[in-house]
Amino acid sequence: MSAVRAALRISRRDMWRAKGRSLLILVMIGLPVLAITAAFTYTSTSELDPRERLRWDLGAAAALVTDTELVGPVRQDAERAGLLTELSGTTRPPLAKAEIEAVAGPGARVIRSFEGYGKYQERDGYRDAMIWEADARDPVTTSRFHLLDGRFPQAEDEVAVSDVVGVPVGNILRVTRDGIAKRVVGVVRASPPAAGYDVRQIITLPGTLLGHVNGDSHRSRWLIETRLPVTWDQVRQANEKGLTVLSRAVLDDPPAIGDGQDDVGGYRPSLSWNEPLVAAVLVTQVVLLAGPAFAVGLRRRRRELALIAAQGGSARQLKLIVISDGLVLGAGASVLGAVLGVGVARGIVAAAGQWPDGELGPFDVPVGMVAVIVALGTLSGLAAAIVPAVQAARWDVAAALAGRRDTRRDRAGRPLLGTLVAVLGGVALAYAALSGRLDAFIAGALLGELGLVMIMPWLVRRIGPLAGRLPLPLRLAVRDGVRNRGRTAPAVVAVMAAAATFGMIVVVSDSSMARDERMYRGPYTQGTTAIYGAEVTEESWRTIRGIAAETLPGGPLIEAFIPVDAKGEPLRPDLLERGCDGCRVYNAWDGLPLGGPDLLRYVLGRTDPAAEAALAAGRAVVFNQAGVRNGEAVLTLPPQNATTDAEPARVSLPATFVRVDGPAPASGVAPVSAFTSRGYAVKLTHLLVDPQVRRLTPAEVRRLDGPVRAVTARVAVAAERGPDNRGLRGLHPFIIAAALIALAATFSATALAAADSRGDMETLSALGARPRTRRAVVAGQAALIAGLGVPVGLLAGLGLAAVESAQLAVMFQGIPPDWAPNGYRFPDPGFVLAVPWVQFVAVAVGLPLLAALVAGLFARTRVRVSRRVA
Structure with missing residues (x-):
């Protein structure tokens, strides 16, 4: 121990004496530690655990009950009520308020709400939003939201929206594809995304909006106000009836984790094996960067170490001194980097803002993970000093005291061992490619890098003979x-x-x-501008045609129609037989649109004279071979907004099969005359600008959008831009x-x-x-x-x-x-x-x-x- 203390003192003094070299090593080790610590701290802050979500999940309530509408029993996670491990496949009607009160216990007050998803209109189309129906003026529910402007809804035509919706108080918000007008009377701060909710939120009174959302699921939720804690036994009793319960008392005192009848797997953050592997890769990077710095510093200290050796210092003691350099600098850099990393994360969190001023939760430092990072940084400093320590033990003392260069050659690497390690890394990567395992991928990358470290000295030596012809x-x-x-x-x-x-x-x-x-696979060809709406009157379409002709002079518009029944309800013509192996029709248009040769050319993606001739002759052109039998196609005509399970009408049309060259957004195209001759009326639903004829710029789309949507709220203008790659930013x-x-x-x-x-x-x-x-x-x-x-x-x-x-x-x-x-x-x-x-x-x-x-x-x-x- 005395030798260790002496080595540490020597290393500490040398660090202060050679400040420039020490600072370089501190930066090389400390910067990665700083970056990793800041990243983990920021991630821990942005990812809210169930207790941190209570502010948005429960407000001032003691529990939140969700009706799964399943026949019980179900088994839920204690801390994440939405995570079900056992559930029944049989559904039932929603439970009444009295049944929820029986579950909540005596003296409890229940406040019903509905939560679901719907759409609202923006300038460039529709956006999804979470719709929350409840009386937000109730003290129990009010605390769930931070009101920025205005007030909460008091009438059926009023809504409050989250700030990211971007509609200020006093404006009209068009909700659902029917364009239901709601006046915005309040703006609330959006809930953090990690809280489990879509940040785009619409708050309205019960029964005013979700009933108009077709095809979107919504569930009944009940906030429980009671002075008594909702215990785990009560939660299990609710599970027997197909209810899930998020209880404040259960979160404060969760049940045991296990597989017993009354045990449950709760939320417990754990360290993945991938994180140590990533850390190992980062440690390797630090060793590669700091190792040469230790080697250079060692050569600057040759005389000092030679004097120690001349006075009786052993090779082991010389190694200990150099390794002590790695320990002192590695530990110092790691601690400093961790402290600065937490400070940097705190600054980022302060700049980004914590809720309600921002989207982040309470500032959270993962102490355990930071300790691991500091330990890994210290280990990297030790590892970086090992090779220089071995070199110090092999020096020629006389040459070092005389100031002469050590004439012994550097080791030529270990090319055979390095090749073997690199091959093992390649095998691990091949296994990762076949299995999809991330740990195999990281391990393969690490082994490959270590193999190159062993091979590189041999490769560097091979370029020596090439230097003779250089300047x-x-x-x-x-x-x-x-x-x-x-x-x-x-x-x-x-x-x-x-x-x-x-x-x-x-x-x-x-x-x-x-x-x-x-x-x-979009509904339109990339570059298409579409004006569409299923509930637009013919008078409105005439006005819209005039606006489009004025805004886009010389730009031909492709028309697409749908049939309607005697009541004027739009129908969706679809093939009765549409199953096919390797089918290239993805039915983005929900069946066969009605139109002429221009629509056929657009959907087909090419000019086909034979197909156009068949369409002109009153035959449907079908892209699915299974849908055409004996020269006919049988179409079903279900209403687009079906409210019953009644058998839809059928119609048989003469049809011609045409093979598509690429993926088609519709099953084919039917002529308008095939339906009008059978007594059906048709309705215009689309005006399309073919991108092969004219591709509108974003400015032209905006110039067209305003006047068109001023005609009616039931029409939309959308430009097909292809996949949204904003996530890759x-x-x-x-x-x-x-x-x-x-x-x-x-x-x-x-x-x-x-x-x-x-x-x-x-x-x-x-x-x-x-x-x-x-x-x-x-x-x-x-x-x-x-x-x-x-x-x-x-x-x-x-x-x-x-x-x-x-x-x-x-x-x-x-x-x-x-x-x-x-x-x-x-x-x-x-x-x-x-x-x-x-x-x-x-x-x-x-x-x-x-x-x-x-x-x-x-x-x-x-x-x-x-x-x-x-």
Whole structure:
């Protein structure tokens, strides 16, 4: 222990004496710890646990009862009432208020509410929102919401909305596709997304809105106001009747976790095995970055350590001193990084805002995870000092005291062992591609990186013979890198790892967009502008046609119709036989629209004279071969807003089968005359602007939208823009961060190389080398490190992205064929790998050049006279 204390004292004193080198190591270790701590703290703050959600789930109530409308018993999670582990498949009518009061117990007051999802109109179409029907003026329910402006609804035509809806007090909100007008009388702060609710909320009185939402489910919920706690026994009694209960008392004192009759699996945050694997990868990055810094610092301390050895210090004690450097610097950097990380997270949370000023919950520091991060940071410092410690024990003491360079060669790596480890990593990645396991993916990436660490010194040595044909500065830089392989190889691998991260994220982002494009199936061809509405009168359509003709002069409009019954109810013509193997019709239009040759060309995606001739002859053109038998197609005509289970009418039409070239949004096209000749009236539902004729700009769509929607609230204008890739914008910060890390790794490695070769630079100056030559040598060192690490890293990132794409391909193949509606199987995108070669080439060439330029500009060129000892 005395030797350990002495080594720690020496390390602490050396850290203060060499402040620049120590600061560099502190930054290399502390920055990753800071970033990880800030990320985990922010995530812990944004992800609310059940107790933190009580403010929005219960308000001032003691419990929240949800009627599942299932015949009991059901089994629920104690802390997340919506998580059911056992449930019955038999449904029943909703329970009455008296039955809920019996469950709540004597003296309890119950307040009924309804929660469901519906739509409201915006300028560019419809948006989903959570509709909450209850009397928000009740003190029990009022505390669930933070009122920003106005008041809560008091009449049936009034609503309050969350602030993200963007409709101020006094304006009219059109709700549901029927365009029901509601006056906004209040604006509330949106609930945090992690609270389990859609942030777009509409609050209204009971029975005023959800009854108009067709096809959207909604459930009865009851807030329980009582002075007595709602116990777990009461919860289990409610479960017997098909009710779930979120109880404040149960959250405060949850039941035991187990498999018994009265036990339940509660919410318990746990540490996933993937998180330690990710941490292991980050530790490896820190070791690769900090290892060369320890090696350079060790060479600066050669004389000091040689004096200790000359006075009787053993090799073990020299190792202990160097490892103590790693312990002191690693622990100090980790603690400092963790403290600063919590502070950075606190600043981000303060800027983002906590509810009700923002979307985040109470500030929460995951102390256990932060402790693990600090331990891993300390471990990374120790690991980074191991190799320099072994080198210190092997020094020639006499040469070190004389100031001569250690002439022994650096180890040439372990190419055979490294190849074996890299192959194991490849096997793990192959298994990850086939199984979709994230832990196998991370383990494979880690093993592959370790294998390259072992192989890299051998690879660096192989480039030595190539230096003879290079200009003098580059030749000196390459030979210096080959001679100091113990410093160059880890620096190259560190740059390679950062470039691999950048390459993987870029390829994953582009592949995700390409996959979305391949899988996307919209109701219209991409680029189409549609004016649509099923409940628009003919007079309104005439006005809308005039507005469109004035706004879009020369732009032909394609018309689509639907049949209506004797009562004027719109019908949905659909094929009676529509099942087909590998069907390419996804029925976005719910059957066969009615129209002419222009609509057929639009839906079919090409010009087909034979199909147009059949349509003109009064025959339906059907894209599903199973739907045509003996030259006829049998269509069912269910009402679009069916309120009964009555058998829909049927009609037989002469039909012609036409094979589609690509995915079609409808089962075919029927002529208008085929229905009018059978006594049906037709109604216009769509006016389409064909993108092959004219593709409207967003400004033109907005200019068309206002006047059209001013005619009637039952019409909408929408532009088909393809898949929404806004979610991938979250990758942009990671792409920028990866690029900055690659730059930082390159510059750090170059700075270390320049510091370690300062004696050689002084020798060059003594021989008459100009400052320009010395700058060129430093620039060559940067070009060598980045030129080796960046291209290899980009290729490695491409390989990792390929594994991720293979995992997704396997996942999509596992989707059952009958998962999608209408018998259509959503397309299997297969293996999608989109490589942005322009970005790859720009980074592979530009980053080494940028590193060389920056290193050359900031290189020290001042001559310093050094004492030489022969």
